[in-house]
Amino acid sequence: AIDVAKLRALTGLITIDPGFKNTGSTSSAITYLDGENGILKYRGYGIEELAEKSSFLEVAYLLIYGDLPSQKEYENFTREITTHTLVHEDIKKILDGFPSNSHPMGVLSSLICSLTAFYPESLDPTRNEKDVNLSIIRLLAKIPTFATWAFKNKVGHPVNYPDNSLDYCSNFLKMMFALPAEKYDVDPVVAKALDQLLILHADHEQNCSTSTVRMVGSSQASIYASISAGINALWGPLHGGANQAVIEMLEAIKADGGDTKKFIDKAKDKNDPFRLMGFGHRVYKNFDPRAKIIKKAADDVLAKLGVNDPILGIAKELEEAALSDQYFIERNLYPNVDFYSGIIYRALGIPTDMFTVMFAIGRLPGWIAQWKEMRENNEPIGRPRQVYTGATERSYVSMNKRG
Numbered sequence: 001a002i003d004v005a006k007l008r009a010l011t012g013l014i015t016i017d018p019g020f021k022n023t024g025s026t027s028s029a030i031t032y033l034d035g036e037n038g039i040l041k042y043r044g045y046g047i048e049e050l051a052e053k054s055s056f057l058e059v060a061y062l063l064i065y066g067d068l069p070s071q072k073e074y075e076n077f078t079r080e081i082t083t084h085t086l087v088h089e090d091i092k093k094i095l096d097g098f099p100s101n102s103h104p105m106g107v108l109s110s111l112i113c114s115l116t117a118f119y120p121e122s123l124d125p126t127r128n129e130k131d132v133n134l135s136i137i138r139l140l141a142k143i144p145t146f147a148t149w150a151f152k153n154k155v156g157h158p159v160n161y162p163d164n165s166l167d168y169c170s171n172f173l174k175m176m177f178a179l180p181a182e183k184y185d186v187d188p189v190v191a192k193a194l195d196q197l198l199i200l201h202a203d204h205e206q207n208c209s210t211s212t213v214r215m216v217g218s219s220q221a222s223i224y225a226s227i228s229a230g231i232n233a234l235w236g237p238l239h240g241g242a243n244q245a246v247i248e249m250l251e252a253i254k255a256d257g258g259d260t261k262k263f264i265d266k267a268k269d270k271n272d273p274f275r276l277m278g279f280g281h282r283v284y285k286n287f288d289p290r291a292k293i294i295k296k297a298a299d300d301v302l303a304k305l306g307v308n309d310p311i312l313g314i315a316k317e318l319e320e321a322a323l324s325d326q327y328f329i330e331r332n333l334y335p336n337v338d339f340y341s342g343i344i345y346r347a348l349g350i351p352t353d354m355f356t357v358m359f360a361i362g363r364l365p366g367w368i369a370q371w372k373e374m375r376e377n378n379e380p381i382g383r384p385r386q387v388y389t390g391a392t393e394r395s396y397v398s399m400n401k402r403g
């Protein structure tokens with residue numbers, strides 16, 4: 001067998017693969033993804049079956065603990081989560097410190113990271129499984145509270161406290177939309193659509209944010225710090241921010257007169273940095289299996305809610321035009337999950353800058369499962385190498401002689 005460490009010491013051999021296009025960073029038993037054939041499975045279960053038959057918390061349990069829960073395990077898990085939905089009142093003081101124009105993703109990652117201060121035992125890398133499990137429950141329980149508070153901060157409304165008589169998604173919707181002195185009833189169609197969306201986002205193997213969670217976790221930083229880092233990685237428009245970018249792009253097309261062809265041509269122009277947001281994927285080169293499920297969910301939700309929105313009409317036109325355009329066909333550029341999730345969130349009344357936050361809520365179980373796996377496998381600290389391309393030898397010139 002080749003001793004890679006020895007070889008590297010002798011030859012200085014370093015592989016370079018910007019963007020990790022062909023380089024694995026770990027082995028994992030959580031999510032199976034076949035980009036060529038459009039297959040996505042969580043712990044061996046097809047995403048299609050889980051989206052149809054399961055609930056988000058059931059899928060969260062599956063990802064984190066490896067198996068679908070028994071009835072009793074599920075009841076205990078959901079009860080524990082419900083017990084921890086409240087957050088420390090002092091966290092409201094942190095929230096109050098954010099200007100009202102703060103992006104909710106920045107607020108969310110900060111509030112999640114603040115849990116390191118409220119539960120400092122999470123800083124101890126040697127703590128036992130029971131303690132680690134409590135942190136996991138706290139994260140799942142508190143993220144809807146934080147997310148809706150980040151939104152309330154933005155719109156200047158008083159925050160709502162969790163309603164523990166409700167299921168996970170209904171509680172989220174109530175905290176998000178209920179106003180003081182107004183009765184708010186959760187629409188079960190909306191709650192179900194949201195639950196399905198969260199399932200579809202729950203894990204996606206070694207993407208940018210998940211790799212970030214594992215990387216930060218590999219230094220034995222607190223689980224809260226690791227998840228907060230994942231939220232920040234998700235924020236960018238080429239990753240989780242894409243669904244927000246989709247709606248912003250659709251709005252720009254509408255403001256420009258609604259000519260979708262013009263924007264398709266713009267996306268094809270190699271001298272123009274513009275890309276069609278919500279199209280293309282690093283690993284799915286034929287179709288995104290999540291997009292297939294979500295496209296149907298989008299059609300159902302729009303029909304059931306009777307939404308009539310010109311932005312959604314532009315989305316349909318763009319989708320059809322791009323799917324029959326040679327440029328997109330040759331490059332295997334299909335609408336990805338973000339194209340449709342943005343459309344559904346808009347139909348559900350969720351404001352655009354909350355879209356990535358919704359993604360973070362959905363992705364949380366995956367991040368936790370990946371962090372837990374990294375920890376249980378005792379993975380070494382992540383430390384990529386580089387090939388240095390800078391100056392070799394330079395002589396120091398004192399400042400007064402530098403001209």
Ligand code: ACO
Pocket residue numbers: 237238239240242267268274275276277278279280281282283331333336337338
């Ligand atoms: N619009 C126009 N052209 C595109 C698009 C697009 N959305 N996506 C890729 N291309 C073109 C590229 O210009 C390139 O063309 P070329 O071969 O002529 O140079 C070719 O398709 C391949 O593109 P790459 O950038 O090499 O593909 P990569 O796998 O690196 O990138 C990515 C994937 C980042 C998702 C890209 O398709 C993109 O920017 N899409 C828009 C943003 C988006 O929707 N992101 C969400 C991703 S899904 C997620 O995070 C859950």
